[in-house]
Amino acid sequence: MKFSSIVRKNFTHNFNKYISFYFVNSLIIAMLFMYGSLIFNSIIIQSIGKVSSLYGSVKTSLIGIILFSIVFITYTNISFLKNRGKEFGMYLTLGMTTRDLIKLIFVENLGIMIASLLTGIVTGALFGRLFYMGLNKILIETNILYELNYKSFLLSIGVFVLIFLGNFIFNIFYIRKVSIIDAIKANKKKEIGKANLLIGIISLIILIILLYCLPKVLRGEMFRGKSYMIGIFVASFLICPYMLIGSFIYLIKRLLSKFPKLYNRNLLVLSNLSHRFLGYKSLIYMLSLLVTGAMFFVGFSYSDYFSIREDVNLYNPYDIMFVETDEYNRVEKEHIQNIIKKNNGEIEKYSVLEYIKVNIFTVEGEQLAFFGDKNVISETNYNKHMETSIDIKLDEALDINISNKEIEGEYSAATLVTMDEKQLEEINEIASQENDYLLSKKDYEKIVGENDKLYLSKDKIKKEKGVPFINTKNISNYSLGTAFVVDDKSYEVLKAGIRSSSIKKVHLMNIKNGDKAFENLVNYLREESGLDNSYWNEANILGGIATDKNKDKESYRPIYKEELIKAQLDKKGIRLFTMIFMGLLFIIANGICLYYKVLSDIDEEEERIISLNRIGTLGKEVKSIISKELAIIFFLPILIGGGLGVYLLYAVVSCYSEITGLIMKKSIVILLIGAIIQGVFYLISRKKYTKEVVG
Structure with missing residues (x-):
C-alpha cells in the first residue's frame, strides 16, 4: 500500500476527529483575523499618540488573544496527538518507522492548516462586519468602519503558521519517544482516584x-x-x-x-x-x-x-473648566457669559477661583523633603467660591481634596516657600531623585533662608476630603484637585514673592445645553490665546507631560x-x-x-x-x-x-x-x-x- 493511500484511508477513518481539530483551528484564525483587523484600521491608527487613543487598548487586547491562541491550539494539538496512541502503536507494529509517522502527521496537519486558514479567513472576513457592528454599539463617540487590509491577512496567517511550526516541532519530539508497548497500552492505563x-x-x-x-x-x-x-x-x-x-x-x-x-x-x-x-x-x-x-x-x-x-x-463637579494664566486664556468673565448665551447655553453657576503655586517642603527627621509645589487659595476666595464662612488662622491651613478616598500618610510639619528660578534649580540639583528628594536643613537655610515662607506645624494642618471645589486635572503644567486654604495675609505675602506665571485663575461653570456653547468657547479662547486652528482640536483627557511647546499650549485647552x-x-x-x-x-x-x-x-x-x-x-x-x-x-x-x-x-x-x-x-x-x-x-x-x- 502506498503512503498516499495510508493517508487517505487514515483521514477517512478518523474524519470525525479531524473535523473537531479543524474546527478549533478555523475558529482561532477567524478570531485573529477579526480582532487583528482593528490594529490596521485607519481610525484606530489615527488615534496613535492621542491620550484618548483606542490603539493602546486594541494592541494590548490583541497580544492577549494571540497568547490565548498559542495556548489553546497547543493544548488541542497535544490532546489530539495523545488520543491517537493506539493508532500509532498499530502503525509501529505493522512496520512503520517514526520517520514515517512524522511524515504522516506533517501531511495531516498541513492539510488541516491550509483548510483552516482558508475557511477561517473567509469566515473572519464575512463575520467581521457583525464584529464591528457589535463594537460600535458599545462605542459612543467613535465609529470604526469595517476595512479589509492585506496586513490583517498577513497577521492572522503569520501567527497561525508560527503556532503550527511550534506544534510540529513538539510532535516530532513526541513521536520519537513513542514506543510500541507504551502506545498500545496508553488507553489501557487506569488512573486510581485517591482522596484525603x-x-x-x-x-x-x-x-x-x-x-x-x-x-x-x-x-x-x-x-x-x-x-x-x-x-x-x-x-x-x-x-x-x-x-x-x-x-x-x-x-x-x-x-x-x-x-x-x-x-x-x-x-x-x-x-x-x-x-x-x-x-x-x-x-x-x-x-x-x-x-x-x-x-x-x-x-x-x-x-x-x-x-x-x-x-x-x-x-x-463642574461642566466646563479652563485655566487662565498670564499667557493663555486671558479673558473677562462677561465675555464668556455672552458667548455661552449666544449659543443657547444656560449658565447655572460661574465662578472664577484664583490660586497660586508655591513650593512646599516637609520635615523628614533631620532632613527636609522637597515635593515641588502646592496650590494655595486664600480664605476669602475660597469662601466666596464655595459659599462658606470658614475662618483660617494666620499659622493654619486647610488641606482640601476633591477625592473622597482615604489617603495614606499625613503631612508632617510643612513649609510653603517662595523661590526664584535660580534657587529652584539649586534645590532640584541637591534633592534629585537619586537622593529621594531629600536635602539637609543646612542646605535649605543656605539657599532659601531669607525668602518669604509660611511654616505649618502638623497639628495646624486640617484635612478635609470630598470637597467639590474644582475639577481634577493632573499634567506637568498644572495639577488640580487638591490645595491649601490659608489666611488672606499669608496668601498675599506668598503671592508677592512668586513669579507671575505661578498666579493662575480657574474658570468653573455649570451649564445646560453646553455642546454648541463649548465648541464656540474653544474657538473664542483659541483666538484670544493667539493660536491657530491646528491647536485644541481634541481634549488632553488623561493628562500628560508637556515636553515641547505644542503640548504646553495644548494643556490649556478648556475641559468639558x-x-x-x-x-x-x-x-x-x-x-x-x-x-x-x-x-x-x-x-x-x-x-x-x-x-x-x-x-x-x-x-x-x-x-x-x-x-x-x-x-x-x-x-x-x-x-x-x-x-x-x-x-x-x-x-x-x-x-x-x-x-x-x-x-x-x-x-x-x-x-x-x-x-x-x-x-x-x-x-x-x-x-x-x-x-x-x-x-x-x-x-x-x-x-x-x-x-x-x-x-
Whole structure:
C-alpha cells in the first residue's frame, strides 16, 4: 500500500476527529483575523499618540488573544496527538518507522492548516462586519468602519503558521519517544482516584474563612496598610479549590451515604468517577480558573464601564473648566457669559477661583523633603467660591481634596516657600531623585533662608476630603484637585514673592445645553490665546507631560465634562468589548478542552460498558450513567469557577455599595450565558460519547 493511500484511508477513518481539530483551528484564525483587523484600521491608527487613543487598548487586547491562541491550539494539538496512541502503536507494529509517522502527521496537519486558514479567513472576513457592528454599539463617540487590509491577512496567517511550526516541532519530539508497548497500552492505563477526607475538610474550612475575610481585606477593614496581604488572600482563595476538587467525589460519597436509597441509585456513577477523577483533577481546576478569570474580568470591565459617568461626575463637579494664566486664556468673565448665551447655553453657576503655586517642603527627621509645589487659595476666595464662612488662622491651613478616598500618610510639619528660578534649580540639583528628594536643613537655610515662607506645624494642618471645589486635572503644567486654604495675609505675602506665571485663575461653570456653547468657547479662547486652528482640536483627557511647546499650549485647552465621559466610554468600551469577546472564548475553550478529554476516554469506557452489559445492565441505564458522569465533569468547572469569579468580583466592587447590586445581577446573567454554552458542548459530547461507547 502506498503512503498516499495510508493517508487517505487514515483521514477517512478518523474524519470525525479531524473535523473537531479543524474546527478549533478555523475558529482561532477567524478570531485573529477579526480582532487583528482593528490594529490596521485607519481610525484606530489615527488615534496613535492621542491620550484618548483606542490603539493602546486594541494592541494590548490583541497580544492577549494571540497568547490565548498559542495556548489553546497547543493544548488541542497535544490532546489530539495523545488520543491517537493506539493508532500509532498499530502503525509501529505493522512496520512503520517514526520517520514515517512524522511524515504522516506533517501531511495531516498541513492539510488541516491550509483548510483552516482558508475557511477561517473567509469566515473572519464575512463575520467581521457583525464584529464591528457589535463594537460600535458599545462605542459612543467613535465609529470604526469595517476595512479589509492585506496586513490583517498577513497577521492572522503569520501567527497561525508560527503556532503550527511550534506544534510540529513538539510532535516530532513526541513521536520519537513513542514506543510500541507504551502506545498500545496508553488507553489501557487506569488512573486510581485517591482522596484525603481530612485535607478536603481543612480546605473547605479555610475557603469559608477566606470568603468571609477577603472583602474586608480589600476594603481595608483588616490588615490595613499591608497591601501584600491582598495577594496572599487572593492566592489562597484560588489555591484552596484545587485541594477541594481532589476530595470532591469522596466528600459527595460520604454525604450521600447518609441517604442509602439515593446512594445506591448512583453507586455506579460515583464509583466510576472515583477512578477517573484524579485524571480530571488538574484539568477541571485549570478550567475552573479559566471560568473564574472570564467571570471576573468581564464583570469588572462591565462595572468599570457602567460607573464612568459617576466617576467623572465625582472628580469633575463642574461642566466646563479652563485655566487662565498670564499667557493663555486671558479673558473677562462677561465675555464668556455672552458667548455661552449666544449659543443657547444656560449658565447655572460661574465662578472664577484664583490660586497660586508655591513650593512646599516637609520635615523628614533631620532632613527636609522637597515635593515641588502646592496650590494655595486664600480664605476669602475660597469662601466666596464655595459659599462658606470658614475662618483660617494666620499659622493654619486647610488641606482640601476633591477625592473622597482615604489617603495614606499625613503631612508632617510643612513649609510653603517662595523661590526664584535660580534657587529652584539649586534645590532640584541637591534633592534629585537619586537622593529621594531629600536635602539637609543646612542646605535649605543656605539657599532659601531669607525668602518669604509660611511654616505649618502638623497639628495646624486640617484635612478635609470630598470637597467639590474644582475639577481634577493632573499634567506637568498644572495639577488640580487638591490645595491649601490659608489666611488672606499669608496668601498675599506668598503671592508677592512668586513669579507671575505661578498666579493662575480657574474658570468653573455649570451649564445646560453646553455642546454648541463649548465648541464656540474653544474657538473664542483659541483666538484670544493667539493660536491657530491646528491647536485644541481634541481634549488632553488623561493628562500628560508637556515636553515641547505644542503640548504646553495644548494643556490649556478648556475641559468639558461630557467630552470626558464620551472619550472614557470609547476607551473603556473597547476594553469591555474585548473582555466579553475573550470571556466567550474562555467558555468555548472550556467546552472544547473537556470535549477532547472525554473523547480520549472512549476506548477505556467501551470496556467498562461491556462489563456492565455482562452483569445485566440495560442500555437505558448505561446511557443514564454516562449522562450523569458527563454532567458532573462538564458543569463542575462552571459551578466552581463561576462561583469564585462572581464572589471575587463582589469582593472587589463591594466598596461601591450603590452599584454592587446591579453589577451582581449582570454577573449572574453572564454566568448563565456561560452555563448555556457549556450545556451545548455537554450535549454534543454526550451524543458523540454515547454513540461511540454504546452504539
